[in-house]
Amino acid sequence: MLPSHPLLAAASVRGRRFLGCELAFLGGAMTWVSERNLVTALGRAGAFGVLACGAMTPDRLDEEIQAVQALSDAPFGVNLIVMHPDLAQLVQVCLDRKVSHIVLAGGLPHKDTIQAIRQGGAKLICFAPTLALAKKLVRSGADALVIEGSEAGGHVGPVSTSVLAQEILPFVADVPVFVAGGIGHGEMIAAYLCMGAAGVQMGTRFAAAAESIAHPAFKQAFVRASARDAVTSVQIDPQFKVIPVRGLVNTGTERFAETQVEVIGRYRRGETSFEEASLQIERFWAGALRRAVVEGDVEQGSLMAGQSVGFVKAVEPVADILAELVAQTEAALARRAPAGALPAAAE
Template identity: 25%
Template sequence: MRTQVCETFGIEFPLFAFSHCRDVVAAVTNAGGLGVLGAVAYTPDRLEEELRWIDDHVGGRPYGVDVLVPSKIDESAERAGRGEGGLDTMLAAVPQEHWAFLFQLFEKYNVPLPDFEKAKKANAGSGTARGAGTQVTQQGASELIDVSLAHPIGLIASALGTPPALMVEKAKAAGIPVAALVGTSEHARRQVAAGVDLIVAQGGEAGGHTGEISTMVLVPEVVDTVAPVPVLAAGGIATGRQMAASMALGASGVWCGSVWLTTEEAETPPHVKAKMLAATSRDTIRSRSRTGKPARQLKSAWTEEWEGEGSPGALGMPLQMIVAEGAMRQINKVAESGNEGARELANYFVGQCVGQMNTVKPARQVVYDMIEEFADAIERLNAMSA
């Protein structure tokens, strides 16, 4: 199987795997695809550790890093990113009504939480929440880009919006191709003008931040718009048949994220993984409740409450992340102890293909199954023209 992206990146299969889990990234890369580590949840020091681990486990094979650099965020968060008050500035920018709503939510679902002030610090001051909140700024993303380019990566991607000029300049100076995710053909046109080398056309079926146009409609539009720049299809792709359909639409490969969430290596909490294994394609929703921007995720009490009448409404990015991601850390921790209310609230980003994710497999096996099914699909198509 040789396509333009296979030649460019020196990979066996045109399969790109986005994951927040280093084990998935390494497994897919070692299986012949290209794993891409989502870096938004990491501080620079933690990202350095993760990339060093991947370096040690892929034997020089190519992998990538995905950095979230939104073009527009809350001004107070941007000031914090420039060092003007830091985390305290972000915390102070969250309205009291949102903290109050959060704690009422915890009380309603019988999820234990420390007192109000301590909980705010805990929510935004540690682990994933700290990285997700403070790194979603121009300064924070720049630090992650510098860490990434200090490693032998084969690709750096901008997950949301046109990559800043500094990112493109630094990547090109290092000889690293730049990818960007888009949800419309106009977005794709702007990305190419900004110097992007690879476009990921992501349909609304995808997990995480998405637009509203479906993959089947979006991919050929983007392919025609940016030719000869190569395009990866994304959104709802979890099988070899869907991979073959993407190539028929003109894509040079596929970008998959959700399908790795039920693998053995995935970072998905066990209770959330169980929800995914039981879910249908109708059990997801585009909601601002986790990040402040529309992001597809599992339906749960969390999305219902934030989208409900009593909600103060989601804040902008990254302030909603400060509120939500810290809260979800506590929810997941308590859910693992069997707390039913926490399990009702728990969710995660996932696309509509969750209905096809019914078994737990090693990530390597997912790759091989997709490629085998892709070959079968191509054989059936060839037989039609014989």
Template identity: 65%
Template sequence: MSETLNARATLDRLWKPGCDFLGSEVAILGGAMSWVSERHLVSAISNAGGFGVIACGAMSPERLEEEIVATQAMTKRPFGVNLITMHPQLDRLVDVCLAHNISHIVLAGGVPNSATIRKVRDGGARAIGFAPALALGKRLVRMGIEALVIEGSEAGGHVGPVSLTVLAQEILPHIRDVPVFVAGGLGRGDAILSYLEQGAAGAQLGTLFAASEESIAHENFKKAFLRANARDAVTTVQLDELFPVIPVRGLSNEGGRNFARLQGEALRKFQSGELTKEEAQLSIEHYWAGALRRAVIDGDVETGSVMAGQSVGMVKEVRPVAEIIATLVEQAVDAIRQRETRIHAPS
């Protein structure tokens, strides 16, 4: 028993900077997933000792306000809001968050400008940003960002080209003046522990929570997660650099295969003069419109966008959020205890 208590104390010391920054019991953030990270899942994560984050996505200020108020009715613990920096009403969204005393605002989907960061901080909230490279991480810290998330290509949804394993080695040794949270492909507590020992302050997880009991995702969506292996979570393909496609990781399905065919057809029509370059690009960009909602809400997992990280292979059952978090903590504690046993074992 004392070994387990000592191991838990070690874990608590390792992620104390993250817990202190978030105001949570454990330094585990919920990844902001459109249509999924809403009042039910966000409040469940915070109530379980983690830190839930509302995915604002394309919400209007009025819709975001409604979601914040509903979430606050379901939890008295802190939670954050993820805002897309390219949103045309970003300033108003920040105002809504500040008016409702949101403690942390995550600025995602691009590089936030200094004015937005200053607005968040002057309003009394903490500003969190994403750093896909060391140089950008340092720049964001100079601009006033108070914490960073480094997300590897193993993650679900829109991803960059670099794995978390490499990003952690590139960034964690060099950014120590703000908390850095790791994300992408995380499905076990012992994996989280390995990054904490490298200097991370905590971890962000999405895929495990998307398939939780409290997630409002359709039963078909969750069943697709249960059937999937890591290799089934693939990124969308760009056929020609003439028409750039931001890679999105999700489960391989007919929708993804149709998207590849659509790109080929758009390229052919552009080359033949049937479409202008702008028309061809728009036809590609509009393909996925509403596709995530179709999968998450309507349960269309064949033609919809079933966004999932490579950790989907570790989703074996639909469980309550509190149980998921407790398991992650238990796995990390067990890993510490077993390591200490190995280190001190007689030769």
């Protein structure tokens, strides 16, 4: 059961109304991790679970959505990657199954995709990496935005969460804006709410939750890690682009840098083409996330994690993690409020 949180409820009323749940906390969509069990655990505990579609086929996504709906009647969202070749069919699956919120990630969505989602009755959440793109997405029809800084796990941009919050929050008021990246304590949740955020998104804190299906070895790697262990992948040569991915350092991380050196060396010596060399580098991590999450290969697999991994001290139930965050946030907001000015929860 969540502790009493009238200040948090009042500070996040816009986000709670938009999501339709008690807490304006979205669970970050993590491939292989954010599936039916974690999504429903977040919903039952009062937060908003987001199902990670990743590379699922439309049929597989349909199966997973139905599984979530069979386990809980709490609202939840589905995260779709805009580069997925079957994006239109995936959107239609969500609409057919009456998913209330669709999150588009991995790039700017096409106007046809936005139109299909809005006409289908779902609420659209988009990621905004800059103020200009945030305003463009709102004009295009986004119902809410997520701004995610470089402290987050997985594929990240170059700008920190705190800078993005300053850049965007004061200037985007038309839609709710949720802040993500490096959030692991209620003090930071309170700070962003006071800056005007409608709520927050967190992934890393829940990746090692008891309800997460991640391999025990994967979870223990999170428990042992500090914030400084979660680093971004290295690009050896500016000619060969590497999209930065933040994760825990392991043997695979070191091997990736070595592979780049080896492959680029063969290209420089004329032993392989630029296209083939680029493909070899790009394919290095293929299947690596599954190896870590599902198979427990924490040495060669990809341990995607945000810098908030330092706040993961044990494998705990989702409800306990949320209760701790709520208590911390309420205490932080109370310190910011005038004496005796504890507003009742706005509904």
